[in-house]
Amino acid sequence: MVFIAGAAAVGGFLFGYDSSNINGAVIGIRQHFEVGEGITGLTVSSALIGSSAGAWFGGLLSDRIGRIRTMQLAAVLFLVSAIGAMFPFAIWDLALWRVVGGIAIGVASVIGPAYIAEVAPPAYRGPFHASPEGHHDSVKRREGSHQGTRQSLGSRLKETFPRLNLAKSPSPEQTVGPI
Numbered sequence: 001m002v003f004i005a006g007a008a009a010v011g012g013f014l015f016g017y018d019s020s021n022i023n024g025a026v027i028g029i030r031q032h033f034e035v036g037e038g039i040t041g042l043t044v045s046s047a048l049i050g051s052s053a054g055a056w057f058g059g060l061l062s063d064r065i066g067r068i069r070t071m072q073l074a075a076v077l078f079l080v081s082a083i084g085a086m087f088p089f090a091i092w093d094l095a096l097w098r099v100v101g102g103i104a105i106g107v108a109s110v111i112g113p114a115y116i117a118e119v120a121p122p123a124y125r126g127p128f129h130a131s132p133e134g135h136h137d138s139v140k141r142r143e144g145s146h147q148g149t150r151q152s153l154g155s156r157l158k159e160t161f162p163r164l165n166l167a168k169s170p171s172p173e174q175t176v177g178p179i
Contacts, residue, residue: 050102058107077104
């Protein structure tokens, strides 16, 4: 079970991995293609456009062809985009392969957590579900209210980090002024 959940969670890891790799390649991209900072920035950030599209259409696609087939398609897109980004002949070609990789990232980030929750045994669904919303909802159900959730989280933080002075959080009015 842990192996299946780990394999499905690789999509989220690849998003961070891609971001760290491309940040290290910015200077090389600029020098190799002899472009300015603006074009380099657009090329580097083009994966975000793809990830938005992949997240948007990933759910629709999984409804039509299933979660496993959708994750397999995302894996193929990851592979194709990696090979294409390895051998770009122009800056726009690199940007195109980054968009394709971004689509794979978006699909994997939407389908991965849903698949993990789907295949996990009922007793383990809470710990295996990787979504922050799922965690918040389960804590909220246990505590009974949003206020209970905040107090519970605060008390757990105080226990975990006893040296931090975690006073009551300020209200929005205290932080940004009257709304």
